[in-house]
Amino acid sequence: MATHAWLFSYIKQTLHTMLYMINCKPDYKKILQDRQILELYSHIDDAEKAPWAKHGMEHILRVVKNAKTLCKLLKIDKNTTFLTIIASILHDAGATEGKKNHREKSAIFAQNYLKNAHFNETDAQIIVEAIRHHASANPPLGLVHILLVCADKLDCSQSRILPSGYGVVGMRQSQFIKTIKLKMKSEKLFILFKVSPHFDKTEFTNYYFTKLLYEALDQLSKQKRVNCEIVFKR
Numbered sequence: 001m002a003t004h005a006w007l008f009s010y011i012k013q014t015l016h017t018m019l020y021m022i023n024c025k026p027d028y029k030k031i032l033q034d035r036q037i038l039e040l041y042s043h044i045d046d047a048e049k050a051p052w053a054k055h056g057m058e059h060i061l062r063v064v065k066n067a068k069t070l071c072k073l074l075k076i077d078k079n080t081t082f083l084t085i086i087a088s089i090l091h092d093a094g095a096t097e098g099k100k101n102h103r104e105k106s107a108i109f110a111q112n113y114l115k116n117a118h119f120n121e122t123d124a125q126i127i128v129e130a131i132r133h134h135a136s137a138n139p140p141l142g143l144v145h146i147l148l149v150c151a152d153k154l155d156c157s158q159s160r161i162l163p164s165g166y167g168v169v170g171m172r173q174s175q176f177i178k179t180i181k182l183k184m185k186s187e188k189l190f191i192l193f194k195v196s197p198h199f200d201k202t203e204f205t206n207y208y209f210t211k212l213l214y215e216a217l218d219q220l221s222k223q224k225r226v227n228c229e230i231v232f233k234r
């Protein structure tokens with residue numbers, strides 16, 4: 001009986017590896033619908049004692065959307081796009097007990113999750129390191145890392161912030177950002193912030209989080225040799 005179980009597991013693993021090698025990689029939508037992932041992110045917004053911003057599924061879906069848009073506009077290759085989307089899905093999975101050490105916890109969770117999902121070691125390592133260092137794109141660890149940081153930091157409009165964040169200098173400006181859209185025009189990447197009349201650009205651009213976004217976009221423009229411009233429109 002034990003031999004049968006071992007044989008079944010061996011065949012299953014070999015099939016997964018073969019499918020992965022011929023590029024039948026797991027569908028990221030299946031990971032997004034995975035009960036374990038849904039369950040985990042459903043508790044994350046409740047875990048933070050004084051949450052200023054969301055880290056649950058709504059945030060993840062917006063980061064995935066940002067990652068997909070960036071990859072499409074910059075004509076990023078299929079594999080890098082796939083790895084960036086998976087990193088986006090898993091990047092805050094370790095925030096189940098609040099934001100403290102959540103990057104390291106998310107990296108450990110991702111490492112185990114990707115192993116169980118039969119990702120190859122090289123791909124898993126790229127995703128895990130991008131997640132471990134998603135606070136900043138400096139120093140850059142590669143395109144997946146830079147894209148993840150950009151996609152994450154671009155989620156800073158009014159849908160991200162919670163009422164407890166309205167009193168935090170810098171962050172409170174997010175409540176006046178209605179939408180953030182990405183557009184490619186004449187080989188230039190435009191990040192268009194639609195803001196309300198109360199928006200204070202100086203306060204927002206001096207906020208440490210915004211500086212991290214600018215830094216990540218700067219790394220992206222260096223890597224992809226594309227100019228990025230941030231535009232604020234009332």
Ligand SMILES: [Fe+2]
Nearest residue numbers: 091092102134
């Ligand atoms: Fe995070």
Ligand SMILES: [Fe+2]
Nearest residue numbers: 059091092152
């Ligand atoms: Fe995040």
